[in-house]
Amino acid sequence: xxxxxxxxxxxxxxxxxxxxxxxxxxxxxxxxxxxxxxxxxxxxxxxxxxxxxxxxxxxxxxxxxxxxxxxxxxxxxxxxxxxxxxxxxxxxxxxxxxxxxxxxxxxxxxxxxxxxxxxxxxxxxxxxxxxxxxxxxxxxxxxxxxxxxxxxxxxxxxxxxxxxxxxxxxxxxxxxxxxxxxxxxxxxxxxxxxxxxxxxxxxxxxxxxxxxxxxxxxxxxxxxxxxxxxxxxxxxxxxxxxxxxxxxxxxxxxxxxxxxxxxxxxxxxxxxxxxxxxxxxxxxx
Amino acid sequence: xxxxxxxxxxxxxxxxxxxxxxxxxxxxxxxxxxxxxxxxxxxxxxxxxxxxxxxxxxxxxxxxxxxxxxxxxxxxxxxxxxxxxxxxxxxxxxxxxxxxxxxxxxxxxxxxxxxxxxxxxxxxxxxxxxxxxxxxxxxxxxxxxxxxxxxxxxxxxxxxxxxxxxxxxxxxxxxxxxxxxxxxxxxxxxxxxxxxxxxxxxxxxxxxxxxxxxxxxxxxxxxxxxxxxxxxxxxxxxxxxxxxxxxxxxxxxxxxxxxxxxxxxxxxxxxxxxxxxxxxxxxxxxxxxxxxxxxxxxxxxxxxxxxxxxxxxxxxxxxxxxxxxxxxxxxxxxxxxxxxxxxxxxxxxxxxxxxxxxxxxxxxxxxxxxxxxxxxxxxxxxxxxxxxxxxxxxxxxxxxxxxxxxxxxxxxxxxxx
Numbered sequence: 001x002x003x004x005x006x007x008x009x010x011x012x013x014x015x016x017x018x019x020x021x022x023x024x025x026x027x028x029x030x031x032x033x034x035x036x037x038x039x040x041x042x043x044x045x046x047x048x049x050x051x052x053x054x055x056x057x058x059x060x061x062x063x064x065x066x067x068x069x070x071x072x073x074x075x076x077x078x079x080x081x082x083x084x085x086x087x088x089x090x091x092x093x094x095x096x097x098x099x100x101x102x103x104x105x106x107x108x109x110x111x112x113x114x115x116x117x118x119x120x121x122x123x124x125x126x127x128x129x130x131x132x133x134x135x136x137x138x139x140x141x142x143x144x145x146x147x148x149x150x151x152x153x154x155x156x157x158x159x160x161x162x163x164x165x166x167x168x169x170x171x172x173x174x175x176x177x178x179x180x181x182x183x184x185x186x187x188x189x190x191x192x193x194x195x196x197x198x199x200x201x202x203x204x205x206x207x208x209x210x211x212x213x214x215x216x217x218x219x220x221x222x223x224x225x226x227x228x229x230x231x232x233x234x235x236x237x238x239x240x241x242x243x244x245x246x247x248x249x250x251x252x253x254x255x256x257x258x259x260x261x262x263x264x265x266x267x268x269x270x271x272x273x274x275x276x277x278x279x280x281x282x283x284x285x
Numbered sequence: 286x287x288x289x290x291x292x293x294x295x296x297x298x299x300x301x302x303x304x305x306x307x308x309x310x311x312x313x314x315x316x317x318x319x320x321x322x323x324x325x326x327x328x329x330x331x332x333x334x335x336x337x338x339x340x341x342x343x344x345x346x347x348x349x350x351x352x353x354x355x356x357x358x359x360x361x362x363x364x365x366x367x368x369x370x371x372x373x374x375x376x377x378x379x380x381x382x383x384x385x386x387x388x389x390x391x392x393x394x395x396x397x398x399x400x401x402x403x404x405x406x407x408x409x410x411x412x413x414x415x416x417x418x419x420x421x422x423x424x425x426x427x428x429x430x431x432x433x434x435x436x437x438x439x440x441x442x443x444x445x446x447x448x449x450x451x452x453x454x455x456x457x458x459x460x461x462x463x464x465x466x467x468x469x470x471x472x473x474x475x476x477x478x479x480x481x482x483x484x485x486x487x488x489x490x491x492x493x494x495x496x497x498x499x500x501x502x503x504x505x506x507x508x509x510x511x512x513x514x515x516x517x518x519x520x521x522x523x524x525x526x527x528x529x530x531x532x533x534x535x536x537x538x539x540x541x542x543x544x545x546x547x548x549x550x551x552x553x554x555x556x557x558x559x560x561x562x563x564x565x566x567x568x569x570x571x572x573x574x575x576x577x578x579x580x581x582x583x584x585x586x587x588x589x590x591x592x593x594x595x596x597x598x599x600x601x602x603x604x605x606x607x608x609x610x611x612x613x614x615x616x617x618x619x620x621x622x623x624x625x626x627x628x629x630x631x632x633x634x635x636x637x638x639x640x641x642x643x644x645x646x647x648x649x650x651x652x653x654x655x656x657x658x659x660x661x662x663x664x665x666x667x668x669x670x671x672x673x674x675x676x677x678x679x680x681x682x683x684x685x686x687x688x689x690x691x692x693x694x695x696x697x698x699x700x701x702x
Contacts, residue, residue, distance in 0.1 A: 018502060022506045032533060032578060033524065035546060048542075098322055105320035112317065127335075127680060128683060129639060130659050131639070131677075133663075134672060154330060215527060236531055240646075247539070251535060266524055
């Protein structure tokens with residue numbers, strides 16, 4: 001981005017203004033996440049940087065809120081974490097299975113009413129969550145699945161499949177269908193062809209779609225608020241309650257853990273995206 | 286030559302055309318079967334329930350169910366004069382049952398919506414009814430209160446008869462159907478919903494605008510920087526994108542509180558006095574700031590994916606043909622990014638218009654949006670039919686916007702990261 005030597009002064013100034021503005025926006029995006037980090041190690045109960053922390057005194061920092069998160073009496077975080085992981089894992093598996101098969105059908109050029117069906121399949125992503133929440137709640141209440149894990153898993157499959165459908169369909173656009181035909185002509189049955197040929201090629205898309213579905217479920221609060229009973233509490237619900245009632249530093253400890261988790265997911269997703277591009281690049285040539 | 290001989294046959298002796306059609310059909314069915322499980326699942330658990338909301342929002346059988354005999358008796362009544370003894374007797378029986386079940390309060394509330402003044406006369410009737418004698422109920426009821434002898438009140442009961450009513454939709458727009466059947470606005474002190482609709486639109490519009498103004502330069506920077514730098518900066522966009530919404534909201538609550546980092550900073554640079562720290566949370570400022578940061582990645586990513594495809598030589602060509610950098614940008618670069626702008630703006634707008642969690646936490650009373658109202662009626666007042674009606678009104682708006690989005694950009698162009 002270095003400017004050529006002949007650039008006039010006013011454009012030079014303009015360029016620096018642009019760079020400063022961009023840095024500001026990047027700070028605006030990322031800084032809020034880093035505020036939580038040091039405050040979660042606060043030795044005091046207040047959610048402000050104490051004078052001790054500003055002077056970097058070791059006494060001002062402690063792990064007590066992490067201890068409270070794990071060992072605290074009457075602490076809901078253990079149950080919430082367990083529920084969150086169970087629900088998110090089952091919702092992800094369900095989304096992947098339903099979403100991938102649907103994407104395989106959708107990317108076939110023989111598919112009738114493609115536009116309409118695609119619109120229906122990704123509608124849970126476009127409809128505001130609050131409306132999805134109301135509708136899903138009515139359904140689950142009718143069939144007696146409100147306040148059950150099954151109900152929440154089903155709800156999260158509804159919300160998660162659009163992501164899988166989109167990422168897998170995207171992977172399949174560069175897919176060379178002659179490889180599956182070659183496998184069939186060599187005597188492989190469709191299931192074998194799918195497992196040995198198609199799946200390894202679309203796997204990056206499937207996994208990144210699955211990651212989206214996982215995060216959607218793990219992070220989802222609007223629909224769960226309608227559906228969950230006391231037994232089905234999840235991390236987002238606990239955070240929501242905590243943030244509404246009183247902001248305790250324990251929440252910040254949980255939030256820090258969640259940021260670490262999302263960093264891991266980001267790295268995985270990014271690596272997968274590159275791998276997928278590489279595979280598709282080979283296919284196209 | 287007959288047409289028969291023109292046809293090419295396959296080895297089985299079937300015309301090739303037919304055999305191809307058969308194969309095509311088989312493929313179609315195969316593709317459809319693959320989509321079927323998800324499609325059926327979504328139709329049962331998602332599409333039908335949304336239809337069910339439509340049904341619930343107009344379903345108005347509560348009063349009809351509470352006064353079955355009355356409505357049966359009223360069928361013959363023309364509504365001009367006071368109804369006959371028959372209607373009064375039926376009403377007495379229905380109401381007696383409600384009093385025994387202790388659900389008469391609900392009826393009073395419902396009828397009071399229709400016409401003011403029902404509550405007190407129903408209560409009075411409940412007290413006096415214990416001493417009623419058998420027969421001649423018309424007289425006895427009319428003696429309880431003079432309003433029972435007023436035909437207007439009986440007409441109000443009859444007006445509640447239809448099992449389908451769009452009154453919830455009217456209520457959502459602060460309108461009401463009065464006795465004569467014309468639609469008027471509710472009294473000024475009860476007009477709450479229109480304010481919320483306007484505020485939702487306003488917040489969605491400004492959040493989209495702020496997101497666009499911030500996202501355009503950084504998307505441009507990301508698209509033009511060499512790969513190794515842009516990948517690093519991309520983390521700043523993607524990490525918030527992948528981080529829990531509640532975590533980001535929590536960090537804004539910490540930043541914006543009165544003793545928070547932002548206020549500390551303002552005091553430090555001398556912008557505000559220490560004892561006069563501005564309230565930045567629990568109002569619209571909080572909603573704007575937090576929502577803009579949370580939705581910003583959804584604007585950056587579509588813009589970036591469009592800008593990435595624009596060749597830098599186009600700008601150079603524009604400049605070499607005599608345009609200043611500004612002219613080259615405005616005439617060459619900007620028009621090429623319009624598809625990305627459309628996609629980003631509509632995506633952010635649709636997301637913002639249905640926002641609920643962040644406004645509820647940082648918005649305070651003046652920052653609540655229409656979604657908060659829907660959740661409130663779902664969870665607190667339990668007026669599910671009203672919540673459904675409001676939800677469907679919001680959905681209609683979103684679908685209209687989505688339709689525009691589809692016309693401008695196409696559904697297939699949605700990109701995720």
